[in-house]
Amino acid sequence: MREKELRLALVCYGGISLAVYMHGITKEIWNFARASRDFHDGHGEGREGVLGVYCDLLRSIDEQAKLRVRVVIDIIAGASAGGINGIFLAQAIETGQSLEPLTDLWLDNADVEQLLDPDARPAARFTKFWAQPLVWLAARRRGDAVDRTVSPETREEVRRKLSSFVRSRWFQPPFGGKTFTRLLLEAFDSMARAHRERPLLPFSYPLDLMVTVTDFEGHPEMLRLNSPPEVREMEHRLTINFRTKMRQGSLADAAELVFAARATASFPGAFPPFTVRELDKVLDKMKRHWPGRARFLARVLPKQSALGQAESAVLIDGSVLTNAPFAPAISALKDRPARREIDRRFVYIDPKPTSGRAFSLNRNGKAQAGDTTQDAPPLPGFFRTIFGSLSDIPREQPIRDNLEAIETRSRTIHRMRRITEALREEIEREIEGTFGGTLFLDRPTPDRLATWRAKAQTRAAVNSGFAYPAYALVKLSAIVEEVVAMLFRLGGDGSPALRERFRQSVWAHIRERGLDQMREERKGGARPEIIAFFRDHDLGFRIRRLRFMARRLTEVADTPQPELIEAVGIMRNSIYSALAIYQESEASDSYSEVMIQSAEATAIDPVHALSELAEARNLKAKDVAVEEMLAGALSGLPKAERRAMLLAYLGFPFYDIATLPLLQGEGLDEFDPIKVDRISPDDCASLRAGGAAAMLKGIEFNNFGAFFSRVYRENDYLWGRLHGAERMIDILLSTVKEGDLEGAAELARTAKFKAFAAILAEEEPHLTHVAELIAELKGVVGG
Helix, strand or coil, X not given: CXXXXXXXXXXXXXXXXXXXXXXXXXXXXXXXXXXXXXXXXXXXXXXXXXXXXXXXXXXXXXXXXXXXXXXXXXXXXXEHHHHHHHHHHHHHHHHCCCCHHHHHHHHXXXXXXXXECHHHCCCCCCCCHHXXXXXXXXXXXXXXXXXXXXXXXXXXXXXXXXXXXXXXXXXXXXXXXXXXXXXXXXXXXXXXXXXXXXXXXXXXXXXXXXXXXXXXXXXXXXXXXXXXXXXXXXXEEEEEEEEECCCCCCCCCHHHHHHHHXXXXXXXXXXXXXXXXXXXXXXXXXXXXXXXXXXXXXXXXXXXXXXCCHHHCCEECHHHCCCCCHHHHHHCCCCCCCCCEEEEEEEEECCCCCCCCCCEECCCCCEECCCCCCCCCCCCCHHHHHHHHHHHHHHCCCCHHHHHHHHHHHHHHHHHHHHHHHHHHHHHHHHHHHHCXXXXXXXXXXXXXXXXXXXXXXXXXXXXXCHHHHHHHHHHHHHHHHHHHHHHHHHCCCCHHHHHHHHHHHHHHHHHXXXXXXXCHHHHCCCHHHHHHHHHHCHHHHHHHXXXXXXXXXXXXXXXXXXXXXXXXXXXXXXXXXXXXXXXXXXXXXXXXXXXXXXXXXXXXXXXXXXXXXXXXXXXXXXXXXXXXXXXXXXXXXXXXXXXXXXXXXXHHHHHHHHCCCCCCCCCCCCCCEEEEEXXXXXXXXXCCCCHHHXXXXXXXXXXXXXXXXXXXXXXHHHHHHHHHHHHHHHHHHCCCCCCCCCHHHXXXXXXXXXXXXXXXXXXXXXXXXXXXXXXXXXXXCC
16 A cells, blocks of 8 residues: 655735635645544544545545545745634644634634724714714715625625724724734633644654744844945844644744734734734733743844844734745755655645735725726826835735746756666665675674665765765765854854854864865775764764655555565654654754853854764764664565665765755755645635635725624635635645546545535534525535
């Protein structure tokens, strides 16, 4: 039975009140991951509702295509409304907490009457009585904006709430920052109180969450030029990162998650900018303690913290500058384990992909409906130009550059796979010639593995000739950059200038020792002093070698016989346990205070810093522990599989010499191309065609519509679940090789309509304001 992981990196766009629609989508993605976990763990039998539909689909793929697929979500990047939903989803994945409590909170609290700042609420009907003509003009005239953009059944509700909204305070954000912060804290509390299941990621898999934020005042960054040597510019982009491994019970402290959620969704003009002081006041009022406050602020606001100004940092909506955060998600592809065949997908959620806005402004700045029938449309007017350049256009920038970066990476992966496959026969022949045929008759022991490994590395260096000095320099450069990055994380202040001093200091020490002189290396392998440096600091080579073994194990044991399953499982677990031993050295929180103090002095004493780092990591001792694990696992494999894995382990230096210079020292953690999928109303036509305009209500009032009506929120949430189900079924079935599933189109249609029926049945008792819509959809589905 082949196994495959369908790995999803989610990129969640901003969308203001369309956050409710995105909650429906992320909830269905969460349901899909839950069903996959249960099916993989053998608990899928007897599941009911939509989880049962997904388990049945996974079972059909298993039985018909002989392919066991597991769906995992291990990277989430979001901005604004997408950032909030991404944070909640990541917490549910990490902890096993439920997203169910959030639905009521979205439907009840994402309302203008709940979000208005208490100080901004009109105290009576006659508050700002002079604004009543404006309310009347905005909401009462026939053919006005409400008549054009609001459904008839909700116009009175929208007009009433619009009246309160307009008569709230002017020239200040109407929505309350502290109110929003409190609601977010209560949402995380609701998740924590609800029933908890098993986490949705395997124990050793990393989970990366990134949300974009805009630093309103900006923070200075130094740029190195030829002349002048340095210039200063203000950087306004921020990314708040969270990473967990080994399932820690929580993604982070609730206060830190609220910080990220409130900051990324601080929509200009609607909410006040976010500051740490706001969160401190809410926590104090709720009698909540934030134990890691100083450490968190130093991590996410390093420049401001170094200047003692973190509490004063003014943060606004992440979508102002980065509404489609592909770049942070791409950067998180490093350090991903590969236990089996991987199908990596980037799935971006765009609630309103078409460019048409809910309303536009004509030359005179007045609201007008969509298209014009004139032969020559008029030029945009004063207000429309300003609003478009400051708000709409930056948020609607195309993602072509991101997709080209992904495509470039995928092409590199294809090229590396072809190279390694082409080299395999010759490298395996070289290994067999070096060790003789008796190598594969001997049972590996830790001592034998260590001896064989050293001999293979020397032979690879000698046989590579002129290629070795180039390889060694690329390798040395990668080691130095990794070491500098670690020392800077431990002892730096976030300043690029200090990081460069760290870097120059370490390189000066390397040159002083002559470690960068590789002219003679092609004659007899690396010199002893270079070998010693590599053994002390070359963490990357060790990790690349184990990942290479993991990929090779997937290839040679793709469809193991029943009697081999246990031995292959032991081998796989040994490889990943060994990886975990080395990866501990990549975590900055695993080092002592002594190491941190040595790192702080890197710029003036790099020798001591490097010595302390080598001692703290103790890679040579880790090598012994790893080879004990691998030797035991290799001994349990049958001869053919043991031979293949030994050839991979001992042959890796040959592959590394050939490929590392081509990758510019980076290496590849996931060795599979990336595919990109989208989830949006435009991609879902099984129940209704027409895209967002035909289905979503939150797009009204320039995407603020759902804040004005419970009916709208229920509508958008329901469509979100239905669209999430439709696209996740499409994405799952696309991972199966064409022709392996008989009647794939009919299987997809059947699964979709069963999922639709299950979702409608689950939501009908709760979504009482959209009973007519549910009845209509049940008629289409046949339920």
